[in-house]
Amino acid sequence: xxxxxxxxxxxxxxxxxxxxxxxxxxxxxxxxxxxxxxxxxxxxxxxxxxxxxxxxxxxxxxxxxxxxxxxxxxxxxxxxxxxxxxxxxxxxxxxxxxxxxxxxxxxxxxxxxxxxxxxxxxxxxxxxxxxxxxxxxxxxxxxxxxxxxxxxxxxxxxxxxxxxxxxxxxxxxxxxxxxxxxxxxxxxxxxxxxxxxxxxxxxxxxxxxxxxxxxxxxxxxxxxxxxxxxxxxxxxxxxxxxxxxxxxxxxxxxxxxxxxxxxxxxxxxxxxxxxxxxxxxxxxxxxxxxxxxxxxxxxxxxx
Ligand SMILES: Cc1ncc(C[n+]2csc(CCOP(=O)(O)OP(=O)(O)O)c2C)c(N)n1
Ligand code: SF4
Ligand SMILES: [Mg+2]
Numbered sequence: 001x002x003x004x005x006x007x008x009x010x011x012x013x014x015x016x017x018x019x020x021x022x023x024x025x026x027x028x029x030x031x032x033x034x035x036x037x038x039x040x041x042x043x044x045x046x047x048x049x050x051x052x053x054x055x056x057x058x059x060x061x062x063x064x065x066x067x068x069x070x071x072x073x074x075x076x077x078x079x080x081x082x083x084x085x086x087x088x089x090x091x092x093x094x095x096x097x098x099x100x101x102x103x104x105x106x107x108x109x110x111x112x113x114x115x116x117x118x119x120x121x122x123x124x125x126x127x128x129x130x131x132x133x134x135x136x137x138x139x140x141x142x143x144x145x146x147x148x149x150x151x152x153x154x155x156x157x158x159x160x161x162x163x164x165x166x167x168x169x170x171x172x173x174x175x176x177x178x179x180x181x182x183x184x185x186x187x188x189x190x191x192x193x194x195x196x197x198x199x200x201x202x203x204x205x206x207x208x209x210x211x212x213x214x215x216x217x218x219x220x221x222x223x224x225x226x227x228x229x230x231x232x233x234x235x236x237x238x239x240x241x242x243x244x245x246x247x248x249x250x251x252x253x254x255x256x257x258x259x260x261x262x263x264x265x266x267x268x269x270x271x272x273x274x275x276x277x278x279x280x281x282x283x284x285x286x287x288x289x290x291x292x293x294x295x296x297x298x299x300x301x302x303x
Pocket of ligand 3: 064106107108133134135136137138139146
């Protein structure tokens, strides 16, 4: 091993902040015009802006076009099993309090196969940021109905139009117990960055629904929210109380395009903090004992 590898890392303040060039990996293989490009570019911006150190960047995803995300970030990350990104990210979050874990994924990954994990990670308030790039369709597998596809959407699985009522990600996140719930859209880069940064600063499970157009299989889905396409982009009213669950629910219940911004934000102890406390308290009880003695005590107690 070279001296450079063995040399201890310089203190953060003495290290040069990362440049985009250093964190950009492979050329993204998304279709030209896909909304996901914008989200990736803003993640790079966030890394640069917050001067994140290379070894602290943690990018996790499931499976889908959007979930290819970690491939395109030159840092630690994993492209995990479809719908299972959150349990994987939970393990990292709980065992590495020095990292802020980012999870990126699609509407199918988050609310269909991963729906259960979404609810439970939210209710446990495990510290991480989950950005769902919602395109209202399964993109990677070439146009099947997703849990957010609107009624009547014609796809390979609903050739006569979708008949199942779509879920509302914002309502679902609030009801599940997420402590930070925000909504943004890839067509407003400054807003995406603002939401990701606020989510990162939240001590708990932060969820951001980011509309991200699939130009290949659902072109124009979000035009009504894009002023450049004749739509309207309205931010959350200034007098909205983000700690009021019912007000947040009302915002979430609005017809598309609704509002964009932070709908809900409350402070509640995280599972991370609770577990750290259990470890501290139980550690004090067995202070001075050798590992095998602790194990023996545990087995004795189980008798
Ligand atoms: C266990 C399992 N079931 C099904 C699939 C096939 N599959 C891959 S991605 C995907 C859906 C992707 O949709 P979404 O999460 O919305 O991501 P997008 O491609 O739209 O970004 C499906 C059904 C899989 N890879 N693994
Ligand atoms: S299929 Fe859709 S979601 Fe996938 S890369 Fe192409 S435009 Fe993006
Ligand atoms: Mg999708």
